[in-house]
Amino acid sequence: MTEEDIIQLFFNKNAEPKSDCYVLDNKYLVTTDSISENTHFKTNWSSPKDIAKKLVEVNVSDIAAGGGIPTNAFLNLGLSKKTSKKTWIKEFSFELKKNLKFYSIELSGGDTYYSENTNLTLTLIGKTNHPVNRTGGKAGDYLYITGDLGLSEIGFQVLSKKIRPDFVTYKNSIEKHLRPVSKLFFMQDIFHKYSINASMDITDGLFQDSLKLAKASSVHLKINLDQLPNLERYAKYIGVEGVLSSGEELEILFLSSDRIVESGITEIGNAEKGNGKVTFTQNGKKIIPKSKGFFHFT
Amino acid sequence: MTEEDIIQLFFNKNAEPKSDCYVLDNKYLVTTDSISENTHFKTNWSSPKDIAKKLVEVNVSDIAAGGGIPTNAFLNLGLSKKTSKKTWIKEFSFELKKNLKFYSIELSGGDTYYSENTNLTLTLIGKTNHPVNRTGGKAGDYLYITGDLGLSEIGFQVLSKKIRPDFVTYKNSIEKHLRPVSKLFFMQDIFHKYSINASMDITDGLFQDSLKLAKASSVHLKINLDQLPNLERYAKYIGVEGVLSSGEELEILFLSSDRIVESGITEIGNAEKGNGKVTFTQNGKKIIPKSKGFFHFT
Numbered sequence: 001m002t003e004e005d006i007i008q009l010f011f012n013k014n015a016e017p018k019s020d021c022y023v024l025d026n027k028y029l030v031t032t033d034s035i036s037e038n039t040h041f042k043t044n045w046s047s048p049k050d051i052a053k054k055l056v057e058v059n060v061s062d063i064a065a066g067g068g069i070p071t072n073a074f075l076n077l078g079l080s081k082k083t084s085k086k087t088w089i090k091e092f093s094f095e096l097k098k099n100l101k102f103y104s105i106e107l108s109g110g111d112t113y114y115s116e117n118t119n120l121t122l123t124l125i126g127k128t129n130h131p132v133n134r135t136g137g138k139a140g141d142y143l144y145i146t147g148d149l150g151l152s153e154i155g156f157q158v159l160s161k162k163i164r165p166d167f168v169t170y171k172n173s174i175e176k177h178l179r180p181v182s183k184l185f186f187m188q189d190i191f192h193k194y195s196i197n198a199s200m201d202i203t204d205g206l207f208q209d210s211l212k213l214a215k216a217s218s219v220h221l222k223i224n225l226d227q228l229p230n231l232e233r234y235a236k237y238i239g240v241e242g243v244l245s246s247g248e249e250l251e252i253l254f255l256s257s258d259r260i261v262e263s264g265i266t267e268i269g270n271a272e273k274g275n276g277k278v279t280f281t282q283n284g285k286k287i288i289p290k291s292k293g294f295f296h297f298t
Numbered sequence: 299m300t301e302e303d304i305i306q307l308f309f310n311k312n313a314e315p316k317s318d319c320y321v322l323d324n325k326y327l328v329t330t331d332s333i334s335e336n337t338h339f340k341t342n343w344s345s346p347k348d349i350a351k352k353l354v355e356v357n358v359s360d361i362a363a364g365g366g367i368p369t370n371a372f373l374n375l376g377l378s379k380k381t382s383k384k385t386w387i388k389e390f391s392f393e394l395k396k397n398l399k400f401y402s403i404e405l406s407g408g409d410t411y412y413s414e415n416t417n418l419t420l421t422l423i424g425k426t427n428h429p430v431n432r433t434g435g436k437a438g439d440y441l442y443i444t445g446d447l448g449l450s451e452i453g454f455q456v457l458s459k460k461i462r463p464d465f466v467t468y469k470n471s472i473e474k475h476l477r478p479v480s481k482l483f484f485m486q487d488i489f490h491k492y493s494i495n496a497s498m499d500i501t502d503g504l505f506q507d508s509l510k511l512a513k514a515s516s517v518h519l520k521i522n523l524d525q526l527p528n529l530e531r532y533a534k535y536i537g538v539e540g541v542l543s544s545g546e547e548l549e550i551l552f553l554s555s556d557r558i559v560e561s562g563i564t565e566i567g568n569a570e571k572g573n574g575k576v577t578f579t580q581n582g583k584k585i586i587p588k589s590k591g592f593f594h595f596t
Binding site: 010024028030036038039040077084093107108111116 | 299301307309322326328329331335361370373377382383387388391394395407408409410411412413414415419427
């Protein structure tokens with residue numbers, strides 16, 4: 001079964017989630033993400049510190065996309081024989097607390113149990129005065145992305161010893177793959193200054209994620225890949241498909257009726273009247289990516 | 299490391315949690331519990347339906363103890379090769395939805411991912427007008443328990459083919475071990491009628507859990523085991539220690555200044571001035587249980 005089929009079974013409706021967070025009482029955000037050994041990290045690639053940081057950042061990123069700030073965390077620690085050892089758990093807990101403290105998040109609950117492979121779930125509650133989900137985009141909006149895309153996939157291929165890019169890309173890609181950083185504070189500024197209609201973070205790659213945004217907002221997104229920062233540089237190693245399917249980037253994709261010119265943000269397209277479609281152009285020509293990105297259960 | 303040591307690392311203070319739920323804004327309850335293949339269930343003992351039911355009930359039980367009713371659920375599905383198969387996931391999702399519907403809980407988010415062994419995390423949000431935790435017990439309070447204790451451990455030993463009790467105990471114990479049921483609606487009535495000062499559910503056994511309650515409320519709990527329903531009947535198979543360390547019972551242990559006489563509730567002791575101590579008596583004599591119950595990491 002595909003992941004979409006499974007989600008459909010539980011939700012009995014359009015399987016595309018409408019938001020990175022659940023909005024409670026129009027003022028709280030709730031999000032939860034798990035990372036599992038050998039699916040989301042390998043203990044021979046990632047240190048306990050890397051894993052703790054990634055667990056916090058992937059969850060904070062959802063709160064960042066939802067237009068809030070995180071306040072409370074709940075930690076479900078499924079530890080294996082290896083990761084329940086004192087040295088591992090000490091390093092992990094030290095870094096987890098450090099990262100929660102950085103974001104002023106209180107650890108408020110959770111549980112600890114034995115699991116044959118390490119399974120870590122973090123649930124975050126956040127506050128917001130202006131929750132943003134994926135559904136508010138309108139025809140006429142401009143489409144923006146923070147940072148660039150592709151490094152996470154390059155990092156994965158570097159660690160898998162499949163490719164060996166130039167030194168700067170090599171270093172940056174490993175950093176981005178093992179220790180991605182959410183755009184929380186950056187987006188707080190942007191939400192404060194501009195009117196953001198719809199927003200999400202890039203976790204499954206631009207190809208899949210832009211389609212989710214287009215469907216949720218019922219618009220036709222036109223994306224001009226010539227505008228995507230560093231596309232050619234990264235495509236040299238993993239192809240355009242590789243860049244468009246690079247997941248866990250924690251960059252924010254958003255629609256705004258404002259024309260935004262800010263360092264760290266790039267306008268990569270716009271929303272037109274339509275119904276859940278995305279068109280990519282490169283060098284003035286329409287392109288259809290070959291890969292659909294990463295699906296867990298296909 | 300013991301589970302307590304691990305919790306201490308993360309919380310940097312008294313490791314005993316003060317509540318089954320986190321209380322947000324004095325009106326929301328948040329709780330989360332994971333169940334992991336071969337730690338909390340075995341797929342050759344439990345059907346997908348049993349597992350779905352258990353996942354819901356163990357979490358609802360925390361909301362029951364906290365004095366609330368659950369409203370929203372978040373599901374992190376870590377599915378293995380076996381459990382991501384269509385038949386398994388269909389049965390599981392059908393039963394999960396049925397159980398959430400029974401409690402009027404909305405499935406509001408979560409994620410789906412591949413895990414080498416099945417790891418299921420449910421997070422519940424609930425509402426309450428009178429949150430109850432473990433800290434409010436006072437000297438002079440009466441100590442109560444719902445139902446009886448021991449069947450879950452007997453069920454485990456029956457399924458492990460270690461013991462073979464009388465037919466009724468045999469049947470009831472398997473039912474209680476595989477398909478425990480929370481005391482949510484029952485406790486809602488009790489919270490409505492009486493003044494409950496402190497409350498928790500039995501997940502690690504009366505021995506460990508009563509100590510947590512005594513510590514959190516800073517009282518000396520005196521427990522008269524002669525009052526514990528069915529103690530002798532169940533101790534015949536697993537000893538008094540077995541009964542006192544039987545976990546995942548989902549019965550509620552609580553302190554009230556009211557004298558309560560209700561079917562399904564038994565007064566088993568009282569709280570005196572003191573500081574986090576529990577004394578058990580049986581046949582008028584003090585007893586010290588040999589077993590400390592189940593610790594995951596020792």
